[in-house]
Amino acid sequence: MSETAPEISIILPVYNEEGSLPELNKRLTAAMEAHGDSYEVVVVDDGSRDGSYALLKEIREQDKRWRIARLSRNFGQSAAIYAGFSLSRGQYVIMIDADLQMYPEDIPLLITKLREGYDMVSGWRVDRRDSLFRWGMSRLLNRYTEYVTGFPLHDHGCSLKGFRRPMIERMVAFTHRCRYLPVDAATLGGKVAEVPVRHQSRRHGQSKYGLFKLVATAFDMITTITIMPLQVISALGVFFSFIGFGM
Ligand code: UDP
Ligand code: MG
Numbered sequence: 001m002s003e004t005a006p007e008i009s010i011i012l013p014v015y016n017e018e019g020s021l022p023e024l025n026k027r028l029t030a031a032m033e034a035h036g037d038s039y040e041v042v043v044v045d046d047g048s049r050d051g052s053y054a055l056l057k058e059i060r061e062q063d064k065r066w067r068i069a070r071l072s073r074n075f076g077q078s079a080a081i082y083a084g085f086s087l088s089r090g091q092y093v094i095m096i097d098a099d100l101q102m103y104p105e106d107i108p109l110l111i112t113k114l115r116e117g118y119d120m121v122s123g124w125r126v127d128r129r130d131s132l133f134r135w136g137m138s139r140l141l142n143r144y145t146e147y148v149t150g151f152p153l154h155d156h157g158c159s160l161k162g163f164r165r166p167m168i169e170r171m172v173a174f175t176h177r178c179r180y181l182p183v184d185a186a187t188l189g190g191k192v193a194e195v196p197v198r199h200q201s202r203r204h205g206q207s208k209y210g211l212f213k214l215v216a217t218a219f220d221m222i223t224t225i226t227i228m229p230l231q232v233i234s235a236l237g238v239f240f241s242f243i244g245f246g247m
Contacts, residue, residue, distance in 0.1 A: 006065070008032070008039040008111065011084030011095040013077050018051040019204025020099050025059050028104040035108045041066045042084045043098075047074035077159075077208070085163075085172050093163045099202050101129070102160040106197045110162035119167040119190035122153060122182050123160035123197035130201070137214065141180075141221055148226045149183055153194055156180045156221075160197050180221050 010028065014021070032039050043066060045053050053070060060066045069087055071080065081095055092114050096102050102123065113121040128135055138157055146152050157180060163171070170188045171181070186192050209217070223229055 005089040005091075006038040006040045007091055008037050009084075009088035009090030009093045010039060010041045010107070011081060011088060011093060012041060012043045012098050013046055013080035013084065013095075014043055014048060014052050014056070014098045015046040015074060015077070015080070015208050016048045016050045016052060017098040017205060018048075018055055021052060021055045021059070023204075024098055024100055024104065025063075027100070028107075029063070031104045031107060035111070037111070039065060040088075040090060042087050043068045044080040044083045044087075045070040046076070046080040047071050082172065085168050088168065091165050093165065093168050095159065095161050097159045099205065101200055101202055102158075103198045103200070106160060107162075109195050109197065110160065113193055113195050114162050114164055116193075117191065118193040119164050120182065120185040120192045121162040122155065122192065122194045123158040124153075124155045124194045125158050125199040126196045127199060128155075129199050134214075137218065141218055144222065145180070145183060145225060148228055149186070151183060151186050151192075153182050153192070155194070156182055158197070176224060180225070183225050 010032070012024075017024075028041065043056055045056060045068065047070075053068075056066070056068045060068050067087065069083060071083065084095065085093065092111055094107050094110055096104065096107065106123070110121045110123070128138075130138075138155070142154065142156055145156055161181060163185070167185060167188070167190050170190075171184060174184060174188060176184055182192050
């Protein structure tokens with residue numbers, strides 16, 4: 001492997017994605033070679049139990065721009081992304097899902113925007129191809145976040161995002177670990193933009209977010225960006241204890 005740091009790092013969290021990896025390798029390589037900047041792909045295998053890791057090792061044999069890390073068990077997407085951030089070396093860092101719901105061909109849009117001087121660029125899935133339930137829940141969470149932070153963004157949860165190196169350093173040093181990164185970037189003083197990107201429904205395998213994991217992620221989002229929910233719950237507790245005493 002060349003010791004000189006590449007210009008671009010692409011972070012890929014992988015959890016049981018053997019069906020998507022061959023097509024992803026082909027499309028990502030074609031898109032990045034057409035783009036022209038030097039790049040590395042930092043894959044974090046988040047404890048896959050299917051053939052993903054064997055496939056990744058094969059890809060690495062063919063293409064040394066791919067670097068593979070493997071977590072000891074399944075830690076979740078946010079942990080995998082942050083592991084990728086820590087291992088990345090590029091001046092511009094792009095994160096994208098491995099399941100091809102986001103288009104690797106859209107990565108250059110983010111790089112162009114970052115080069116305009118933004119610290120972080122978030123994709124906006126204008127025509128989102130997920131279930132009505134997922135779409136509705138995200139919409140509610142996006143509006144909630146906008147309300148409590150005063151930070152307007154259409155699509156906090158989009159998993160195609162780009163960062164400049166100094167922003168990555170600050171985010172890795174920051175102890176908050178949540179999948180909703182734009183709020184953190186803005187909190188850390190970053191200049192954040194969004195660009196419309198394409199989205200398609202999953203073609204191989206299934207979403208790794210069952211109802212329980214979705215609710216846990218939403219709860220994480222609601223309770224970690226502000227202490228307002230805690231204050232509301234405390235106030236309700238005091239209110240009901242007074243009623244209790246009264247009765
Ligand atoms: N992922 C992961 N660990 C997990 C769950 C998901 O690394 O515990 C990866 C997954 O392989 C994919 C990305 O995170 O590359 C997004 O997952 P998924 O497509 O299931 O999420 P959705 O698109 O349904 O939000
Ligand atoms: Mg997906």
